[in-house]
Amino acid sequence: MPDLERELRGLGESIAFPPTPDLAASVRARLPERTSSLWPRRLVLVAAVLGAAVVAGLAIPQARSAILRVFGIGALRVEYVDKLPAVEPRAALDLGPAISAEHAPFRLLESSLLGEPDGVYASGNVVTQLYGSPDRVRLLVTQISGHGLRSDVVKKVVGTTTNTDFVSIAGLSTQALWIEGAPHILSLPNAPDRLAANTLIWIQGNRTMRLEGAETLDEAVEIAQSFQ
């Protein structure tokens, strides 16, 4: 080793680095507020407020949420409403029974970026790949085969404080829908309605794909492009 490099290594050994703090504790201290799950406390609060608004609304039927606009993307129906209806804020994640990927009712697309999911669940022709664990979800990818569902089977209900954008994804022929901001409601068959976090919906082949939990559109698009 040349002398200077040798000396620099020696110098490195004499540097008084501050002692490494217990980072695990600092990280844990940050967890509850910032990454607890797809349903951080903030969302639950929003849900509670929304719930109250709707309960009040129910007493006066005319004040119930009005559907402002409806459209379909693949097998999903998206409704825009002036007020979100009530949902159980802490409705447990009900994705249907766990299955092995080989037993899915259709061939599942797989992400080269995400690798194997931590769980696969099926409910009819709606199959969900879960990354993380059921009580600490990182990402959910839902694949729905076919476009010919009854329009009310899988539904998104979006309030006025949620942003939706149509986006193009390189490599996919159709546009995708990005839903971001305040939580929206997801209705799946055989499961209670629940609040959903940022979601990207796109159509790939004869499947409607839905990715929930990406923090940004860029991240969501990157993940979407990795499905084959």
Place this chain on the structure above:
Amino acid sequence: MHQAIAFRTAYLVVRSAEDAEEVAADAFLKAYRALGRFRRGKPFRPWLLTIVANEARNSLRGAARRQALALRVADQGRPGDAAPSPEAAAIGAERRSRLLEALDRLPDDQRLAVECRFFLELDEAETAAVLGVRRGTAKSRLSRALDRLREEVPEDA
């Protein structure tokens, strides 16, 4: 397992123990969130260090001038200490200070390349990850830095 290297990497960029702790904890949290995007089979450390270095650079914006690295006082060796390595023994106290001062005068990207490579003993890929550049670029930065140090602190000095 990666706490020390993450913390020290952050420290070399931000030069404050308190800020480095913040940065490293934020980076671990980000890494945890993005774990799903980490490609299995790839080395984990460069990926983590990229996140740490990005966090550190972001936290630097607008921050005060960084503190200089300090040398340990107890280098004379205390009873029970392991014997210094041949590398450590090969460099005298005065030359250490001169090298450290010269290092501090280098442009930030060159300084960090030297510190990553020799103080943290990162490999080329990890050094490049911290610098946020390709391996070739990291290599040429390091060699420019070494040339300059040789000029500033000649070996016979």
